Amino acid sequence: MKILAIRDITGTMEPLPGFSVTRTDGNNGERSLKVTGIRKPSNRHGYALVKNENTFVYDNEEYIIKTQRDRTYKNGVGLEATAIHRIFDDLRNNYVYDEKTGTLRLDAMLSFALAGSGYTFEVDTTDLPLSVKVENFGWNNSLALFRDILEKFGAEFDYKGKKIYVAKKFGTQRNESFLKYRFNIKDPQKETDTNDFATYIRGYGKKGDDGKYQAYAEYTSPLAKIYGIKHADPVKDERYTDNESLLAAIKKQLNDRMDISLTLTAVELASMGLKDIKKGDYVWCVIEPFDLNVQLRAVSREDYSDDSKSPTFTFGSITQKASDIIASFNTTKKAVEKVIDTATGKLKESALNTDGLATKSELKAHVDNKAVHITAEERATWNATSGAVDSLNSITWVTPTLRNDWIQYTDSNGSYPIQYGKDAVGTVYIRGVVTSGKIGTLTPVFTLPLIHRPPYPHLFTGVASVGKTDVPQYFRGIIKTNGDVCIVSCSDADNPNQAVGLYTQFKAI
Structure with missing residues (x-):
C-alpha cells in the first residue's frame, strides 16, 4: 500500500495512516488526488495539517490541496480533500x-x-511540426503559455517530478479488438453527431488605425462540395496581423467533423482479453451495425491506495475527420446518404444491419442479471468497506430490557451502563454493572436476541462487590443458547447481588 503524508507551508511533515486515496491521471495532463479519512489517535497530528494550500506527498509526487471539507461519519469525524499536482500550481505562479x-x-x-x-x-519530435509562427507570444503565466504551445503544435504532455515530456501522442496502437459491439439501435444515440457540423468559416485579425482589418482569411472545407456551405461562427482575434497565421487558426476552429462517441470504463481488463493497458493506448472496436471500425483510447487512469482494488481505465472516443468517415463508406456521397440523414444529422434506421442483434427484452434480461452485475451503490459500499480495519471493530451498542428485579447499578463514580453489541466478524460483547436482582439459572438478568446468542452455553466469571471484610468478591455466570444471561452464584453470601460486573465476549451463532 502506498504511503500518504501531509506537509504544511512551514515544512512540518506527518504521515496520514488510515486515509484512502484515489488518483486520477488523464491524457490532458490533469493529475489529481481525492483523499478521505477519519480522525484517529494514530493520525491526529497529520489530520490537523490537511488544509488548503498544504501539500500531500504520495508515490514520490506532490499535490497541492485546493478543496477540503469536514464530514461526520458513522465511526467519527473525518474529511474529504482534493488536490492537484504541484506542476500546475508552480507553472501558474510563474510569470513571463x-x-x-x-x-x-x-x-x-x-x-x-x-x-x-x-x-x-x-x-519527442516524431510527427510534430518543426516550428510555428507566433505573434506577441508571452506576457502570461507559464501554465497558460505551455497550454498554448501544446495547442499550436498539436502535442500532448506527461511529467514526473519536475521533468516534462512532450510528444505528438503517448500510448501505443493495440491490434487486438477491444470489444465487438452489437448494438440494438432502433433509436440512434448519436454515435455519429453532425449537430455542430460546418463547412465554411471566416476570420478577422487586428484593426489598424484606419479601421480596416490587418488580417483576413476564409476557409471552405472540401466537404462543402457534398453538403453545401454551412457557416460556422466567425473568428475575431486581435492577436493576428497576418493572413497566414489567421488562416491556420480558423482551420482548427472549423468543426468539419462528425464525432463518433463511444465510451467504456474497464475495471478488469485482463478478463476482457486486454493486458498491460496504459493511459494513451488505442484499441479497436468493431461496430457491426455501421460496418465501421473505430479506435477507442484510454483517456484516463484511476488507481487507489488500496492495493486490493484494481485500477480503472476510462476509454473515450477519438474524433475522425468527416472525410475519413466518408472514405470508410466507399468515399461517395451516395454511400454517405444511405447512412446519415443530412437534414437531421442522425443515422437512418434503414442503414442498420440488425441481423443477429439482441432484442430489447434480451438486453434487459442481461442487464438485470444480478449474478453478473452489481449496482453502483453496491460497488461504492464494497469499495468503502475494503481495507477499512476500523469497520471490523465498529459496534452498535444496545441497552437490553432487564428482568427479575435486576436494575442498572450506579455509585459515586457514576453509572456503568449495561449494553451488548456485535462486531463485523461475529463477536458479541457484553458490558456494564447490574444490582438487586434474583440469582439463579432460571432468573436471567436479560435475554439476548437470536443473532447475538452463543452456539453452545457460554460460562464466564466476573467481579462482584466487596464483602463485609472488604475482600473483593467474584461471581459465576452462564449465557444459554436461548440467550438468557444468568448469574449462577456469588462468593459474597451476605450481599450476592449488590453489584455484578458483566464483562465478557464470545462468537455468536
Whole structure:
C-alpha cells in the first residue's frame, strides 16, 4: 500500500495512516488526488495539517490541496480533500514578463515559457511540426503559455517530478479488438453527431488605425462540395496581423467533423482479453451495425491506495475527420446518404444491419442479471468497506430490557451502563454493572436476541462487590443458547447481588 503524508507551508511533515486515496491521471495532463479519512489517535497530528494550500506527498509526487471539507461519519469525524499536482500550481505562479514574435521551434518556445519555473523538458519530435509562427507570444503565466504551445503544435504532455515530456501522442496502437459491439439501435444515440457540423468559416485579425482589418482569411472545407456551405461562427482575434497565421487558426476552429462517441470504463481488463493497458493506448472496436471500425483510447487512469482494488481505465472516443468517415463508406456521397440523414444529422434506421442483434427484452434480461452485475451503490459500499480495519471493530451498542428485579447499578463514580453489541466478524460483547436482582439459572438478568446468542452455553466469571471484610468478591455466570444471561452464584453470601460486573465476549451463532 502506498504511503500518504501531509506537509504544511512551514515544512512540518506527518504521515496520514488510515486515509484512502484515489488518483486520477488523464491524457490532458490533469493529475489529481481525492483523499478521505477519519480522525484517529494514530493520525491526529497529520489530520490537523490537511488544509488548503498544504501539500500531500504520495508515490514520490506532490499535490497541492485546493478543496477540503469536514464530514461526520458513522465511526467519527473525518474529511474529504482534493488536490492537484504541484506542476500546475508552480507553472501558474510563474510569470513571463516578455514576448516573442516570429517563426519559433518547439524547444525554443518551451524554454521561453518555462524560464524561471524550475521545470525541465524532453521532446519527442516524431510527427510534430518543426516550428510555428507566433505573434506577441508571452506576457502570461507559464501554465497558460505551455497550454498554448501544446495547442499550436498539436502535442500532448506527461511529467514526473519536475521533468516534462512532450510528444505528438503517448500510448501505443493495440491490434487486438477491444470489444465487438452489437448494438440494438432502433433509436440512434448519436454515435455519429453532425449537430455542430460546418463547412465554411471566416476570420478577422487586428484593426489598424484606419479601421480596416490587418488580417483576413476564409476557409471552405472540401466537404462543402457534398453538403453545401454551412457557416460556422466567425473568428475575431486581435492577436493576428497576418493572413497566414489567421488562416491556420480558423482551420482548427472549423468543426468539419462528425464525432463518433463511444465510451467504456474497464475495471478488469485482463478478463476482457486486454493486458498491460496504459493511459494513451488505442484499441479497436468493431461496430457491426455501421460496418465501421473505430479506435477507442484510454483517456484516463484511476488507481487507489488500496492495493486490493484494481485500477480503472476510462476509454473515450477519438474524433475522425468527416472525410475519413466518408472514405470508410466507399468515399461517395451516395454511400454517405444511405447512412446519415443530412437534414437531421442522425443515422437512418434503414442503414442498420440488425441481423443477429439482441432484442430489447434480451438486453434487459442481461442487464438485470444480478449474478453478473452489481449496482453502483453496491460497488461504492464494497469499495468503502475494503481495507477499512476500523469497520471490523465498529459496534452498535444496545441497552437490553432487564428482568427479575435486576436494575442498572450506579455509585459515586457514576453509572456503568449495561449494553451488548456485535462486531463485523461475529463477536458479541457484553458490558456494564447490574444490582438487586434474583440469582439463579432460571432468573436471567436479560435475554439476548437470536443473532447475538452463543452456539453452545457460554460460562464466564466476573467481579462482584466487596464483602463485609472488604475482600473483593467474584461471581459465576452462564449465557444459554436461548440467550438468557444468568448469574449462577456469588462468593459474597451476605450481599450476592449488590453489584455484578458483566464483562465478557464470545462468537455468536
